[in-house]
Amino acid sequence: MQTIADSSPAQQPLINHPSQLPAVDKLLLSDTMQQLRQHYGLDACTQAVREVIGELRTRVLAGEALQLDHAQMLAMAQQRLEKRFAPRLRPVFNLTGTVLHTNLGRALLPQAAIDAVVQAMSAPANLEYDLEDGGRGDRDDLVESLICELTGAEAATIVNNNAAAVLLVLSTLALNKEVIVSRGELVEIGGAFRIPDVMTRAGARLVEVGTTNRTHAKDYAEAIGDSTAALMKVHCSNYAITGFTRSVSDADVAHIAHEHQLPTFVDLGSGTLVDLRDWGLPHEVTVRETVESGADIVTFSGDKLLGGPQAGIIVGKKALIAQIKKNPLKRALRVGKITMAALEPTLRLYLNPEKLAQELTTLRLFTRKAAEMQAQAELLQAPLQAALGSSFVVETAPMTSQIGSGALPVESLPSYGLKIHPASGKQAGRQLTELEARLRALPRPVIGRLHDDALWLDLRCLEASAQAAWLQQLPALTRQHKA
Numbered sequence: 363m364q365t366i367a368d369s370s371p372a373q374q375p376l377i378n379h380p381s382q383l384p385a386v387d388k389l390l391l392s393d394t395m396q397q398l399r400q401h402y403g404l405d406a407c408t409q410a411v412r413e414v415i416g417e418l419r420t421r422v423l424a425g426e427a428l429q430l431d432h433a434q435m436l437a438m439a440q441q442r443l444e445k446r447f448a449p450r451l452r453p454v455f456n457l458t459g460t461v462l463h464t465n466l467g468r469a470l471l472p473q474a475a476i477d478a479v480v481q482a483m484s485a486p487a488n489l490e491y492d493l494e495d496g497g498r499g500d501r502d503d504l505v506e507s508l509i510c511e512l513t514g515a516e517a518a519t520i521v522n523n524n525a526a527a528v529l530l531v532l533s534t535l536a537l538n539k540e541v542i543v544s545r546g547e548l549v550e551i552g553g554a555f556r557i558p559d560v561m562t563r564a565g566a567r568l569v570e571v572g573t574t575n576r577t578h579a580k581d582y583a584e585a586i587g588d589s590t591a592a593l594m595k596v597h598c599s600n601y602a603i604t605g606f607t608r609s610v611s612d613a614d615v616a617h618i619a620h621e622h623q624l625p626t627f628v629d630l631g632s633g634t635l636v637d638l639r640d641w642g643l644p645h646e647v648t649v650r651e652t653v654e655s656g657a658d659i660v661t662f663s664g665d666k667l668l669g670g671p672q673a674g675i676i677v678g679k680k681a682l683i684a685q686i687k688k689n690p691l692k693r694a695l696r697v698g699k700i701t702m703a704a705l706e707p708t709l710r711l712y713l714n715p716e717k718l719a720q721e722l723t724t725l726r727l728f729t730r731k732a733a734e735m736q737a738q739a740e741l742l743q744a745p746l747q748a749a750l751g752s753s754f755v756v757e758t759a760p761m762t763s764q765i766g767s768g769a770l771p772v773e774s775l776p777s778y779g780l781k782i783h784p785a786s787g788k789q790a791g792r793q794l795t796e797l798e799a800r801l802r803a804l805p806r807p808v809i810g811r812l813h814d815d816a817l818w819l820d821l822r823c824l825e826a827s828a829q830a831a832w833l834q835q836l837p838a839l840t841r842q843h844k845a
């Protein structure tokens with residue numbers, strides 16, 4: 363590729379009239395463009411050159427005298443092409459300490475799911491085809507029995523995400539009718555998912571009972587009337603109400619509902635399929651426990667604690683699931699083959715709990731030992747310090763990770779990582795925000811957390827397999843600083 367180093371701008375004649383600019387065709391015929399064309403194609407190359415010449419013409423017409431040669435103009439066009447063809451969705455290092463980070467794509471999929479996705483994308487599959495009788499199948503059949511086995515539910519169906527699941531359930535059970543919810547459970551999940559709004563969109567009417575901190579069984583019972591379609595419980599995903607509080611258990615709400623021949627619906631949010639205490643983690647109510655408490659319908663996410671692809675899983679009574687599947691919205695909210703391909707092997711990992719913490723990526727991250735992360739921090743400290751130079755001090759430090767995505771909002775996991783602070787107190791805040799931006803500008807951006815006058819890099823999500831790639835771009839951090 364032609365370089366611009368051999369033509370010093372100082373020797374270039376000034377361009378101060380548009381007629382001195384080269385013709386688009388002339389630049390397109392250059393060796394540089396002929397090479398770029400192999401990669402980007404003629405249309406994109408023509409567009410890039412046109413844009414550069416157009417921009418330069420505007421500058422000249424505005425009175426600017428340009429000191430540019432053709433190679434420099436070609437370099438500008440190349441930059442445009444590179445930018446236009448660069449992927450927007452890029453891998454990053456999640457060192458925020460939040461494992462299920464919604465803005466960073468939540469759960470990382472287990473290898474078995476990744477392999478299945480590649481297969482499903484590259485070959486036809488029996489997504490809705492019954493291989494036994496050659497007739498039409500139902501995509502939910504691929505995972506329904508597995509989900510029922512893992513949750514104790516009678517039936518299951520899958521939609522795009524848990525928000526879709528809640529919408530579909532409410533629209534099926536309660537169209538033009540009332541749903542009773544405690545005032546302590548009217549949650550808002552990030553990204554504008556609010557229970558009252560979803561209720562409205564589903565065509566159901568929200569009946570609030572109790573108060574923010576206290577709701578009693580009689581509050582539910584007294585609110586039941588002719589228009590009541592269901593009693594709903596919402597898991598307080600991203601907050602906790604503490605102090606003088608009272609809420610009614612899933613089992614008691616189910617009992618009240620059933621006395622009135624009404625169904626209960628529990629939006630679990632995260633929903634876990636296993637008792638996390640078995641791995642030394644805090645307890646989060648399982649889907650099975652919720653089903654056993656008498657809930658007629660339970661919904662939860664595929665990419666939170668479950669550790670699979672984005673999906674909404676609806677489980678419950680057979681007759682209700684059948685009704686839900688008949689709702690025309692189901693067709694609009696259904697999942698594609700890529701999701702199905704990822705979900706099935708993820709669920710199957712749960713059949714062998716002994717290997718779960720090894721195979722299920724999210725659980726492996728949750729259960730990483732602080733000592734292991736400490737050893738990793740000690741190993742990475744010197745190279746990072748060397749890359750950053752003397753203006754920053756890099757220390758190893760204990761920290762706490764969060765599960766994220768609203769699961770167990772008040773619980774944290776003891777972790778370890780690197781804590782960076784400016785060597786001098788002068789404009790420490792600005793130095794830190796600049797450092798944070800530099801890390802974000804790396805080829806594979808490193809996302810940390812500014813906290814307590816330091817930049818914290820929690821190593822929980824930097825597994826050994828990714829460590830080499832992390833180390834490899836440290837020289838870029840140094841170069842970028844010098845640039």
Ligand SMILES: *Cc1c(COP(=O)(O)O)cnc(C)c1O
Binds near residue numbers: 523
């Ligand atoms: C996360 C969550 C949702 C939304 O689930 P998505 O899978 O993000 O659509 C709904 N309700 C609760 C209680 C949640 O925690």
